Amino acid sequence: MTSVLSRSLNRHALAFLAALAVIAVVVPVLNLAVPETSAFHVPTYAVALIGKYLCFALLAVSIDLIWGYCGILSLGHGAFFALGGYAMGMYLMRQIGDRGVYGDPVLPDFMVFLNWGELPWYWYGFDQFWFACLMVLVVPGLLAFVFGWFAFRSRVTGVYLSIITQALTYALMLAFFRNNMGFGGNNGLTDFKDLLGFDLQSDETRAGLLIASCVALATGFLICRAIVTSRFGKVIVAIRDAESRTRFLGYRVEAYKLFVFTLSACLAGVAGALYVPQVGIINPSEFAPANSIEAVIWVAVGGRGTLVGPAIGAALVNFAKTWLTGSFPEIWLFVLGGLFVVVTLFLPKGIMGLAGTLRGALSRFRLKAGGVAVGEPSTKAAE
Amino acid sequence: MIVIRRFQLIALALLPLVALVLTPPSAAHADTLDALVQKLASGGFSARAKVVDELAATGDERVSAVLEALQGGDLFTRKSDKRVFITRSAGDELTLVDPISGQQAGTAPKSALKKIRVNNRLRRAIRAALGSLTLLNPDPAKRLAAAEAVFKSRDANALAALDTAIAKETNAGVKRALEEARAAALLYSDAPETEKIRAIAVLQTRGDRDALALLLGLAGAGKDAGAVAEVATSSAAVIERNLAAWNTVQNIIYGVSLGSVLLLAAIGLAITFGVMGVINMAHGEMVMLGAYTTFTVQEIIRLSAPELFDYSLFFALPLAFMIAGAVGIAIERGIIRWLYGRPLETLLATWGLSLILQQAIRSIYGPTNREVGNPSWMAGSLEVGSLTLTYNRLWIIVFSIAVFAVLLLILKHTRFGLQVRAVTQNREMAGSMGIRTGRVDALTFGLGSGIAGIAGVALSQIDNVSPNLGQAYIIDSFMVVVFGGVGNLWGTLVGAMTLGIANKFLEPFTGAVLGKILVLVMIILFIQKRPRGLFALKGRAVEA
Numbered sequence: 001m002t003s004v005l006s007r008s009l010n011r012h013a014l015a016f017l018a019a020l021a022v023i024a025v026v027v028p029v030l031n032l033a034v035p036e037t038s039a040f041h042v043p044t045y046a047v048a049l050i051g052k053y054l055c056f057a058l059l060a061v062s063i064d065l066i067w068g069y070c071g072i073l074s075l076g077h078g079a080f081f082a083l084g085g086y087a088m089g090m091y092l093m094r095q096i097g098d099r100g101v102y103g104d105p106v107l108p109d110f111m112v113f114l115n116w117g118e119l120p121w122y123w124y125g126f127d128q129f130w131f132a133c134l135m136v137l138v139v140p141g142l143l144a145f146v147f148g149w150f151a152f153r154s155r156v157t158g159v160y161l162s163i164i165t166q167a168l169t170y171a172l173m174l175a176f177f178r179n180n181m182g183f184g185g186n187n188g189l190t191d192f193k194d195l196l197g198f199d200l201q202s203d204e205t206r207a208g209l210l211i212a213s214c215v216a217l218a219t220g221f222l223i224c225r226a227i228v229t230s231r232f233g234k235v236i237v238a239i240r241d242a243e244s245r246t247r248f249l250g251y252r253v254e255a256y257k258l259f260v261f262t263l264s265a266c267l268a269g270v271a272g273a274l275y276v277p278q279v280g281i282i283n284p285s286e287f288a289p290a291n292s293i294e295a296v297i298w299v300a301v302g303g304r305g306t307l308v309g310p311a312i313g314a315a316l317v318n319f320a321k322t323w324l325t326g327s328f329p330e331i332w333l334f335v336l337g338g339l340f341v342v343v344t345l346f347l348p349k350g351i352m353g354l355a356g357t358l359r360g361a362l363s364r365f366r367l368k369a370g371g372v373a374v375g376e377p378s379t380k381a382a383e
Numbered sequence: 384m385i386v387i388r389r390f391q392l393i394a395l396a397l398l399p400l401v402a403l404v405l406t407p408p409s410a411a412h413a414d415t416l417d418a419l420v421q422k423l424a425s426g427g428f429s430a431r432a433k434v435v436d437e438l439a440a441t442g443d444e445r446v447s448a449v450l451e452a453l454q455g456g457d458l459f460t461r462k463s464d465k466r467v468f469i470t471r472s473a474g475d476e477l478t479l480v481d482p483i484s485g486q487q488a489g490t491a492p493k494s495a496l497k498k499i500r501v502n503n504r505l506r507r508a509i510r511a512a513l514g515s516l517t518l519l520n521p522d523p524a525k526r527l528a529a530a531e532a533v534f535k536s537r538d539a540n541a542l543a544a545l546d547t548a549i550a551k552e553t554n555a556g557v558k559r560a561l562e563e564a565r566a567a568a569l570l571y572s573d574a575p576e577t578e579k580i581r582a583i584a585v586l587q588t589r590g591d592r593d594a595l596a597l598l599l600g601l602a603g604a605g606k607d608a609g610a611v612a613e614v615a616t617s618s619a620a621v622i623e624r625n626l627a628a629w630n631t632v633q634n635i636i637y638g639v640s641l642g643s644v645l646l647l648a649a650i651g652l653a654i655t656f657g658v659m660g661v662i663n664m665a666h667g668e669m670v671m672l673g674a675y676t677t678f679t680v681q682e683i684i685r686l687s688a689p690e691l692f693d694y695s696l697f698f699a700l701p702l703a704f705m706i707a708g709a710v711g712i713a714i715e716r717g718i719i720r721w722l723y724g725r726p727l728e729t730l731l732a733t734w735g736l737s738l739i740l741q742q743a744i745r746s747i748y749g750p751t752n753r754e755v756g757n758p759s760w761m762a763g764s765l766e767v768g769s770l771t772l773t774y775n776r777l778w779i780i781v782f783s784i785a786v787f788a789v790l791l792l793i794l795k796h797t798r799f800g801l802q803v804r805a806v807t808q809n810r811e812m813a814g815s816m817g818i819r820t821g822r823v824d825a826l827t828f829g830l831g832s833g834i835a836g837i838a839g840v841a842l843s844q845i846d847n848v849s850p851n852l853g854q855a856y857i858i859d860s861f862m863v864v865v866f867g868g869v870g871n872l873w874g875t876l877v878g879a880m881t882l883g884i885a886n887k888f889l890e891p892f893t894g895a896v897l898g899k900i901l902v903l904v905m906i907i908l909f910i911q912k913r914p915r916g917l918f919a920l921k922g923r924a925v926e927a
Contacts, residue, residue: 067727073727147907156911158726159662160910163861167862171900174900174903178897293734333738334743336738337737337738337742338739340736340738
């Protein structure tokens, strides 16, 4: 165990975990202990916002595991995120009890509104927190397992796979928009009151959720690190780089892909489950294909195949989104679209590879300009 | 056909004569009419209803104006001499019009008049009376509407009026409607069984949903147990079978219509995807550019040369092709060229581009829907049996097939097409044979985008033109391409039509949304079976 840990922790990983620990300690302290008049006080909305970024970071890490290391570009990961969110949302709905508008002790408001007599069978058990937590993992995991089992077995790869994952999330979006699905239709699930007896509106609960998000992100990150640094990790990288060759060497490519895909979906589900109590709503627009593609660009911005990069990318892009949609709503889509183009064209390794990319560009420029680039030929040869 | 037209014309010309002969225009008659109208002023509602029936029985044209006024609450009595007048409001006072002669009789303040009131029973009587009166109206369209009204009301009292109208009727279409109305009224009267059975036969020939409802009501009523109910049941069954057949035809035609829209949206994508193996996520925005080109062209025409409006689409088509094509070539040269061999990155970059294009259009034209007009030759609809087909849908079917044929010709019978196919099948080999693959890529991309542009012109005729237009079609287009397979236009055609028809057949059972979900799920499952689509290129590569 210790050997797995020591192997999976390099300089970047340690720095990242340390940064998470600092956020988990400092933000709640500055929010709860520092008086509001102080310049160091962190307002409550910022706590929720940072918590949201942490959830997105976990989603980005889960995408990086399959895209950065296994070459599977899923354009439907938002579906797993949203399913985890719905599982948590269902628990939170049941916790409302008779405090809803209609005061029904069992049925959520929207079911009373639709004149439903009793709870649908798939809502049973969601009044138990442990069951909801289990479903947060099982529902996205099961969907990913079934979908992946079909897709990988028949060797659907590349853009074809991307397109059908997109169709998957699109179909789910249409389905969840339907009122008679029993998930609140286009209003989704909202108006939550409390989680495990803690009031969701209180500062303490929000701080607790932020810490939980930090822990979840750190755990997800460690799991992914452990996988990619293991022998298993070498095989999935081999699959990414030469799938047929790996298959010819005797590895069961489908099984490897299926495992990482399912694990990644579970992580995305956890991210969604932590996201919902912090933003207070889950609705079918979370399934929108555009959301899933946006999540992919966080990974690309941060740097694929680094795990740390995507988490940073998610936080940065979403911070930019919060800021721009607030101050300059007109240009946000220009910026986002530009990011897609610029990152894919000029920053294939993202922010994490920024230094390397710049160094490479600089030395090429020097060579062209006739300047002496000491050591350049030898490093080229070494590569 | 022409012969029938001529007969109709003659009949129309003769109508006033017939009317003259048939309406006794004597002064004595006018007196009785006037007496009847004056009776409306006195008595209760039931007495008034009787008067209304008597008025209708006269069959006089002038009666309808009186009845309409009564229905609309415009019929008043003057308190001073109890005479009845039709009134029109003129400022504070009311203009009085004599109900029979139609001549103005001065004005009077409201206080000097008393409204003749109607209740619901009376209103029904008036409506039935008006119906049977209009049966003799000189305008065939009005007679047709009146016949339909009687058909719906099944008023047995109208039978006499119907019989006279049928005897006089010369227009074949109206005559048929009158006979159907008579049959409907007859079935709900106490006519003998044999006549009723004959009436059922008339209704069976009519064979639409109304006739079916009528017959089913008759079969289920039980009051006519025996032969009539039996015949009604069997006729209803025949009609139901016919309707089911029509319904199938309708689903197929609507499905083909939806399929042709999908074909237009997807065919450009199929070309670019087929040749370069990259999916252009900005394809939907090329469609949107085409639609906005149409909008701009129409705006310019509306401002500078409104008489050319009917030809606006002919200006828009080449313009849309050129604009979208030029943008496509720019995208290929500027972005996609640098990302060859990395299809997933291409997908992301073009997605980013689609966001930029959407926002650009939103900034220029605003986020709301823009109104694009239909030229007059695309407006209206065609009625076949119980189907209603709008002309713009029909034109789009024709248009998409034309586009498909032209593309097929380009790909099969031009030098450029040969090069495109060569690059699709084996890029390296084509390159070593001297084909400039880079140039082929750029031109193919331009062609595919240009096709998307003209698809936008067509879609602007049936859909909302908004910055989200492209987004609405992009996933469906992907499904068509993935389902149909790459590198073969026939695959795209079959894919588009199959998806369109499947959608329309599922809709009645599952609702539009669930139908769409089912189609998506079916495609996802289908891809498992045939990962390269229906019409895959055959090759020996491990990884296509």
